[in-house]
Amino acid sequence: MSEQVSRCGFVAIVGRPNVGKSTLLNHMLGQKVSITSRKPQTTRNNVTGIKTEGRDQIVFVDTPGLHKHEPRAINRYMNRAAGSAMKDVDLVIFVVDRLAWTEEDEMVARQLEQAGSPVILAVNKVDKIDDKNALLPHLQSLSARLGADEIIPLSALRGINLDRLQDIILNYLPEGPHFYDDDQFTDRSARFMVAEIIREKITRQLGDELPHQMAVEIEEYKHDGKTLHIGALILVERDGQKRILIGNQGDRIKQIGQQARLDIEALLDGKVMLRLWVKVKSGWSDDERALRSLGYDD
Ligand code: GDP
Ligand code: K
Ligand code: MG
Incomplete structure (x- = not known):
């Protein structure tokens, strides 16, 4: 019976600049929809990436990184876009860079609290961590402090743990028909x-x-x-x-x-x-x- 159920929902990918949000989206889709670089503020708009697999459809929304300094209108625009994507989604993936925790991460965490959607904390770039044992206690304390619903270490670039992330995501999506055609991978022109x-x-x-x-x-x-x-x-x-x-x-x-x-x-x-x-x-x-x-x- 449950075999016949299809799931579809929206998942926002948020975090400060350069933690690997767009890389994560591209690797989840197996297709490049969002541009990436070593430079912060590469992503300026919310970019939708649609993944249809079997009966399920995940609609990802990649966001510009929330950042502290916003001297110009373009920066305010980017922060607004990221903030609005956190609301009205079924799930948020909060991406952080390994064990680093900055004031900008704190800013994102506070916004997420207000938005109220379920949160998966994705600890990215674990391929760059030598001492993997040091990770676990850190993950546990971070998760407890943030009240994240799930926590998962991964590497967006090397494709580590992305299958597990997808399984977790699917658990949070409501049952329902697909929003987009099954062969569509973005809503951008x-x-x-x-x-x-x-x-x-x-x-x-x-x-x-x-x-x-x-x-x-x-x-x-x-x-x-x-x-x-x-x-x-x-x-x-x-x-x-x-x-x-x-x-x-x-x-x-x-x-x-x-x-x-x-x-x-x-x-x-x-x-x-x-x-x-x-x-x-x-x-x-x-x-x-x-x-x-x-x-x-x-
Ligand atoms: P965004 O600003 O959060 O969207 O970050 P990007 O996706 O543009 O990535 C920023 C930089 O981090 C790029 O140079 C990526 O190649 C790099 N990066 C992203 N994910 C990983 C990862 O899992 N491991 C490593 N080593 N680098 C990564
Ligand atoms: K970037
Ligand atoms: Mg980006």
Whole structure:
């Protein structure tokens, strides 16, 4: 009888920047939907990743990391997105980085208390822990202090314990019909995914030199029957950033374009012509209207 029951529900993935939330989502799905990098604030929007397996469907919501300093409108936007995702979900996965516990983790914990959803504490990056025995007492005290419903050590990157995580998640999902088609893996448009892939390549190459002051806008998106023609505008805040991005005789931007094109072709399974250009638009990251026109308007 219970064999016939299908489960479907929403699971938010939250935590401070860089603990591995987006990596976890991608590995749970076996498909890349959310961009990742060593740099904090890589994820700016809530990104939905849908996993349908057998009768069950898990709808993950990856969030920008909740962070302390929020000088500009873009940062406030990111914190709002993360905060709203914690509510109205069936379950929250609270990701932390090994034994490190910071003020920002504390901030997330306090928000979770208010949101009131069940919480799984996922202690990530255990592949980087040498003394695994030291982990257990720490996990127990952390779990007790937070009142987490479950606690699980894992490695999002190496795929350690992800099956167990999935089993735990399923226990928390209500019975009910699927929200999405079984072959759909995100609710984001192909255009959004394309812009994100370009942003990932820039962040990975130049994150230190362009600290979060860059946005990508798709200006052209046309299929001619054989090839998809994409034109993307990269917005930066200052002239110097434009020079860095373009590089010596354009070599930097060319490299970024090549890497992005390969990923886009893999994602969309077809030939792509990608043109990138760079424009200085100072103040965009602190301008609510500019942000909305760039799609930061959830
Ligand atoms: P987010 O900001 O929380 O979404 O973090 P990301 O998913 O972008 O990951 C931040 C960095 O941590 C990236 O360089 C990842 O490759 C790395 N990372 C994520 N999970 C793991 C893990 O399980 N083990 C190790 N060693 N690195 C990880
Ligand atoms: K990151
Ligand atoms: Mg992320």
